[in-house]
Amino acid sequence: MNAPVETLPPAESAAPTADVALPPPAPLIIRMLRTMRVWIDSHSSMQSEADGKVPLKVDWFRLAPFIGVHLACFSVIWVGWSWVAVGVALGFYVLRMFAITGFYHRYFSHRTYSTSRVFQFIMGCIGNSSVQRGPLWWAAHHRHHHKYSDMPEDGHSPRQHGFLWSHIGWISAHANFRTDMKAVPDLAKFPELVLLDRFDTTIPILLGVGMFFLGYFLNIFWPGLGTSGSQMLVWGFFISTVAVAHGTFTVNSLTHLWGKQVYPSNDDSRNSMLIALITLGEGWHNNHHYYQSSVRQGFRWWQIDITYYGLWCMSKVGLIWGLKPVPAKVIADAGKLMDKPATA
Numbered sequence: 410m411n412a413p414v415e416t417l418p419p420a421e422s423a424a425p426t427a428d429v430a431l432p433p434p435a436p437l438i439i440r441m442l443r444t445m446r447v448w449i450d451s452h453s454s455m456q457s458e459a460d461g462k463v464p465l466k467v468d469w470f471r472l473a474p475f476i477g478v479h480l481a482c483f484s485v486i487w488v489g490w491s492w493v494a495v496g497v498a499l500g501f502y503v504l505r506m507f508a509i510t511g512f513y514h515r516y517f518s519h520r521t522y523s524t525s526r527v528f529q530f531i532m533g534c535i536g537n538s539s540v541q542r543g544p545l546w547w548a549a550h551h552r553h554h555h556k557y558s559d560m561p562e563d564g565h566s567p568r569q570h571g572f573l574w575s576h577i578g579w580i581s582a583h584a585n586f587r588t589d590m591k592a593v594p595d596l597a598k599f600p601e602l603v604l605l606d607r608f609d610t611t612i613p614i615l616l617g618v619g620m621f622f623l624g625y626f627l628n629i630f631w632p633g634l635g636t637s638g639s640q641m642l643v644w645g646f647f648i649s650t651v652a653v654a655h656g657t658f659t660v661n662s663l664t665h666l667w668g669k670q671v672y673p674s675n676d677d678s679r680n681s682m683l684i685a686l687i688t689l690g691e692g693w694h695n696n697h698h699y700y701q702s703s704v705r706q707g708f709r710w711w712q713i714d715i716t717y718y719g720l721w722c723m724s725k726v727g728l729i730w731g732l733k734p735v736p737a738k739v740i741a742d743a744g745k746l747m748d749k750p751a752t753a
């Protein structure tokens with residue numbers, strides 16, 4: 410069993426900035442080979458990047474698979490659609506968005522509940538299938554965001570870097586590829602999680618292959634469904650994955666731009682019902698920035714938080730426990746403290 414932690418460990422290293430003295434770049438072919446190795450073993454570059462002297466700009470080689478997943482969605486023109494393929498895409502959107510919000514965010518990043526070591530690993534694997542890197546990388550960057558929220562060090566602040574960078578640019582930057590182990594000592598002590606984080610493309614590839622064979626066998630045994638291997642791959646993996654990615658990214662971009670502030674969280678975080686529906690509850694971002702230790706992000710009954718409802722059900726069957734509540738005073742404070750400036 411993992412003991413719950415009350416406070417987050419410090420994220421000691423700030424994001425590299427563009428004005429550090431950069432070493433001369435390696436020859437192009439060497440950089441390409443290094444990048445191809447990092448596609449498979451994401452920790453292979455960690456030592457060389459540990460000094461932080463890496464440029465804060467888009468790394469197109471490293472980004473190639475991410476771009477490829479987007480481009481692959483256009484092949485829907487050739488594979489067509491079927492109700493079963495669209496249904497699988499929707500189902501895997503909900504499952505993997507829940508894994509990002511309920512597991513990567515509320516467990517690995519904030520430790521708002523407890524579980525067994527075995528189920529912790531299962532949660533990490535399901536979260537990894539969302540193609541948003543490993544649980545340590547995700548949690549390390551997220552803890553850094555909370556520590557420096559909307560300050561110059563914040564890697565995906567719209568205030569500091571604009572909408573496009575906060576939405577997708579930051580994840581494309583070479584400087585942000587490395588997993589900062591110092592920010593996640595509570596997770597790095599589990600070798601199985603480190604392994605998962607290191608080989609973070611394995612499960613996504615297996616999921617893609619699995620989708621292809623699902624459609625392939627459905628076509629053989631239930632041809633009336635009108636699907637195929639390639640159609641299921643496009644809908645169940647590529648389209649679903651891109652939708653989960655951009656749904657998640659709205660939390661980094663739009664919830665620091667749109668919506669209402671009810672708490673003085675010293676940053677630009679806001680509450681948005683629309684984004685809460687898209688992300689299964691993460692749209693109550695101002696609530697969350699003000700009080701991060703709660704498993705709930707919708708503090709009021711009408712603040713729809715589907716991830717919380719799912720986690721509550723999981724607690725009732727014993728998969729997780731020790732769900733941390735929202736203190737009554739925090740709920741009562743909503744709106745009362747806003748006479749203070751919201752930004753420091």
Ligand SMILES: [Zn+2]
Binds near residue numbers: 514519551555697
């Ligand atoms: Zn958070």
Ligand SMILES: [Zn+2]
Binds near residue numbers: 661665
């Ligand atoms: Zn935020």
